[in-house]
Amino acid sequence: MDQLPALLVVIPLLAAPLAAALPNTRLPWLLAVAVSWTVLGIAIAVLAEVLGTGPISYTMGGWDPPFGIELRVDALNALIALIVTIIGAVVVPFAGPSASSELGSRGIALFYCLFLLVYTGLLGITVTGDIFNMFVFLEISSLSSYALIALGRDRRALTASYQYLIMGTIGATFFLIGVGLLYSLTGTLNIADLASRLPAVAGTRTAQTAFAFLVAGIGLKLALFPVHLWLPNAYTYAPSAVSAFIAATATKVAVYVMLRVLYTVFGAGYSFGTMPLTPILIALSLVGIVVTSLMALNQNDAKRLLAYSSVAQIGYMVVGLAFATTAGLTAAITHVFNHALMKGALFCALGAVAYRIGSTRIRELEGIGRAMPWTMSAFALGGLSLIGVPGTAGFVSKWYLILAALEQGWWWLAGVVLATSLIAVMYIWRVVEAAWFRPLPAHRAEVREAPLGLLVPVWVLAAANVWFGIDTRFSAGIAARAAESLLGAAP
Amino acid sequence: MEVLGHYNYWIVIFLMMAGLYTVISRGNLVKKIAGLNIFQTSVFIMFISFGYVRGGAAPILEEGVTIYSNPLPHVLILTAIVVGVATTALGLALVVRIREAYGTVEEDEIHVQDEDF
Numbered sequence: 369m370d371q372l373p374a375l376l377v378v379i380p381l382l383a384a385p386l387a388a389a390l391p392n393t394r395l396p397w398l399l400a401v402a403v404s405w406t407v408l409g410i411a412i413a414v415l416a417e418v419l420g421t422g423p424i425s426y427t428m429g430g431w432d433p434p435f436g437i438e439l440r441v442d443a444l445n446a447l448i449a450l451i452v453t454i455i456g457a458v459v460v461p462f463a464g465p466s467a468s469s470e471l472g473s474r475g476i477a478l479f480y481c482l483f484l485l486v487y488t489g490l491l492g493i494t495v496t497g498d499i500f501n502m503f504v505f506l507e508i509s510s511l512s513s514y515a516l517i518a519l520g521r522d523r524r525a526l527t528a529s530y531q532y533l534i535m536g537t538i539g540a541t542f543f544l545i546g547v548g549l550l551y552s553l554t555g556t557l558n559i560a561d562l563a564s565r566l567p568a569v570a571g572t573r574t575a576q577t578a579f580a581f582l583v584a585g586i587g588l589k590l591a592l593f594p595v596h597l598w599l600p601n602a603y604t605y606a607p608s609a610v611s612a613f614i615a616a617t618a619t620k621v622a623v624y625v626m627l628r629v630l631y632t633v634f635g636a637g638y639s640f641g642t643m644p645l646t647p648i649l650i651a652l653s654l655v656g657i658v659v660t661s662l663m664a665l666n667q668n669d670a671k672r673l674l675a676y677s678s679v680a681q682i683g684y685m686v687v688g689l690a691f692a693t694t695a696g697l698t699a700a701i702t703h704v705f706n707h708a709l710m711k712g713a714l715f716c717a718l719g720a721v722a723y724r725i726g727s728t729r730i731r732e733l734e735g736i737g738r739a740m741p742w743t744m745s746a747f748a749l750g751g752l753s754l755i756g757v758p759g760t761a762g763f764v765s766k767w768y769l770i771l772a773a774l775e776q777g778w779w780w781l782a783g784v785v786l787a788t789s790l791i792a793v794m795y796i797w798r799v800v801e802a803a804w805f806r807p808l809p810a811h812r813a814e815v816r817e818a819p820l821g822l823l824v825p826v827w828v829l830a831a832a833n834v835w836f837g838i839d840t841r842f843s844a845g846i847a848a849r850a851a852e853s854l855l856g857a858a859p
Numbered sequence: 860m861e862v863l864g865h866y867n868y869w870i871v872i873f874l875m876m877a878g879l880y881t882v883i884s885r886g887n888l889v890k891k892i893a894g895l896n897i898f899q900t901s902v903f904i905m906f907i908s909f910g911y912v913r914g915g916a917a918p919i920l921e922e923g924v925t926i927y928s929n930p931l932p933h934v935l936i937l938t939a940i941v942v943g944v945a946t947t948a949l950g951l952a953l954v955v956r957i958r959e960a961y962g963t964v965e966e967d968e969i970h971v972q973d974e975d976f
Contacts, residue, residue, distance in 0.1 A: 500935055500938075503939075504938060504942070507942045507945075507946075511942075511945055511946060511949055514949055514953075515949060518953055518956065523957075523960035523961065524973060526953055526956050526957045526960055527957060527961075527969055527973070529953055530888065530950065530953045530954070530957065533946065533949065533950050533953065534882060534891055534892075534895060534950075537895055537899075537946050538879070538882070538895070538898070540942075541898060541899055541902055544902055544939060545902055545905070548902070548905060548906045548909060548932075548935075551909065551931075551932070551935075552909040
């Protein structure tokens, strides 16, 4: 029972080479589906245990921390692990038909091997309690995602993956520099141990430099404006299932890393009191939200539009994170959960469309709402959630964010959040208008609805948006608990 | 003198800046990866410099030696070197594929081809 956190990492890790060894039939896909559902069950069990008895800890190899690597799961990690596994459990079945049609049959076994490696990396980042281990898993997930993104049909997937590789490696190396500086100050790599030893040395320039490098490195990984430049190309040209999975998980896990470093390692008092991080993060993310929402309006490709929208949504999370209050953190963590559901649903819907018509350019989507009503309705539902219409999950996180802003007395910030939600209406409307309010061209008359194998995952995610928009006890409740534990109130 | 005694850190700074400058300014995709490697190498040197204990021997158990340098940074750097190797291999594989798809490995020529698309 106490080995569950380790199993979360080990099961996908062992399944990855197994998937590569299988022949290029449906077997690698079935293995990946089995792994993703098993891992979902384990994540649910871990969350239940953490909510019941408090943070759980597993020592790798029996070496006690701080000398050995410790996997430490509390309410925050368990929630993030759950969201990664939920998205995986839905997107891997989706990837069966979608990836087979986009990649052909040649590289399918290696595709699922890479997918499982990304899964390993992301879950590893989430459960580990050792900061260097976090770097290793960060690189595992990043390298596998560079390879996955390069598998897209368009040749620009290659340059997108290359650009992401260069920028991502610089970001991860900055993270490594920060870790090294922290180690030289305190002599430990265990996160809980760092937290107890850092206050004594927090006044030194080394600590400040480590802080700066860590924030810069993680900021690049979570696509904070202005180092978000890798994201639009990477999400647009990757295969549809890869876009859906990575858009819904990779940047969220990076937000989790930021929360861990800022709140657990350094402590809220240092990060936002001594270091002027609140104005920096809020300024950068607000500019990012406004600029990328406006850029989303100008896009001709629906996937690219959603990619810019993702940067804006991450901006909301960083704004919530930068408040350093319970309300702000609750907003950020709830939005991590909800945004994964939203973007998962939206990218999967576009993947289903791409499966049928081979493109996601808005001009090609004209009239498709009549030929593929279920798919585009799911897109519209995800779009409503993105905008933040009451009754959907997006409303809940924006509500908490505005509450947090008003609590601080920052009316102007609440105004910016509302104004950018209106911009979201505009760019979602562009796709909806093309899909339903334009006539279906003659050469698309043969297009039928997406197959059930694609439609079911899309609707599971779209329905989840509505479910978690109405019943928020789970998402917001756990987020509030996680927020309080981050700020040091209760474990 | 303090400045000269810390010569490894000066080398670290020089290599880090040289590596980052190469990544940013060079248009050739292979040169960018070379710059990335130089940047990562500077970080490795930095870590190993942190691990040095004054008067310490290499961290291999030996008769009669009481002070050893800290072996943990060495282990961390071995891991980071492997990560660097994997990144370089992946980057170069991508460059090979880009060469096949675009016919060039110069960034500006690739941009021109993409804009015509």
